[in-house]
Amino acid sequence: MNGNRIEVAFSGDLTDPWVAALRNAIHETSTPIDGVVLPQDWSPSPFLSVLVLHRGTLSVAEADRLRRLRESDPSLRVILVVGPHARYHQIMVWSGIVDVLLPEATACETIARYVGQPTHSRIVPAKPLPVALACGQWELGRLLSDALIDAGYAPRRERDNPLHGPEAWVVWDVPVLDPDWSSRLAMAAQRRGVIALLGLANRDTVVTARASGAIACLDLPCDPDDLIYVLDRLTTASRSASLRRDSSHPHRTRSFDRQTRARTPS
Structure with a gap:
């Protein structure tokens, strides 16, 4: 590591928009490696x-190359983002030589966390921030609810209904096997920020969820720390934007309140 700067190398097919978006989600400049596999003669920077x-697929030959690289530099952290065509036995081989393994469909949401480049310093709210948790799976809901409470949020459980409640944010365990899930998501997204948890997420379901208004998508099973990371990022950005708007228009809120009270029948 060069000082406090994290040096990152990125290898993937950058002609694929999903891969390009993944690289863009890393908030420090990452150095691209030519080609879509590690060159046999690749010599990484000593500061990497x-x-x-x-x-998209995992080869035994490249796994062996990566294993030798890690033996020569044990301090190097390796993050593997894998596509849907990799086979289980291939993933098992690679899982022993990488530090983090992420599914490609939702990796953009959390890749910066695993690289070690947080987008903000975590600030626990002075009072718990309300968030709705719509989850039809009892055990998953309990796990996520506990994680949210520990992180300074105030979750309110709602069984598989992202529409109800006054909270500005809802975490929804999306029933992707229901034919109308995207319509329900679109309705919920009209009035609140929806973080969609998608079982076995793939590119198609993420595209549909985003088009329906989801502001973030995570795969299931979901690491609770990933959910907290995404919620922190979204709520912090929302509070910052609100503060900027209020400072630009210091009298707008009180004026709006007076106009609202004037229009509201007693």
Whole structure:
């Protein structure tokens, strides 16, 4: 590591828009590696901290190359983002030589966390921030609810209904097997921010969820820390934007309140 700067190398097919978006989600400049596999003669920078790989398929030959690289530099962290065509036995081989393994469909949401480049310093709210949790799975809902409480949020459980409640944010365990899930998501997104938890997320379901108004998508099973990371990012950005708007229009809120009370029948 060069001082406090994290040096990142990125390897993947940057002609693929999903892969390009993944690289863009890393908030420090990452150095692209030519080609879509690690060159046999590749010699990483001595300051390299993190290697991010996107792979649609996983080869034994490249796994062996990566294993030798890690043996020569044990401090190097390796993050593998894997596509849907990798086979289970291939993933098992690679899982022993990487530090983090992420599914490609939702990796953009959390890749910066794993690289070690947080987008903000975490500030626990002075009072718990309300968030709705719509989850039809009891055990998953309990796990996520506990994680939210520990992180300074005030979750209110709502069984598989993202529409109800006054909270500005809802975490929804989306029933992707229901034919109308995208319509329900679109209705919820009209009045609140929806963080969609998608079982076995793939590119198609993420595209549909985003088009329906989801502001973030995570795969299920979901690491609770990933959910907190995404919620922190979204709520912090929302509070910052609100403060900027209020400072630009210091009298708008009171004026709006007076106009609202004037129009509201007693």
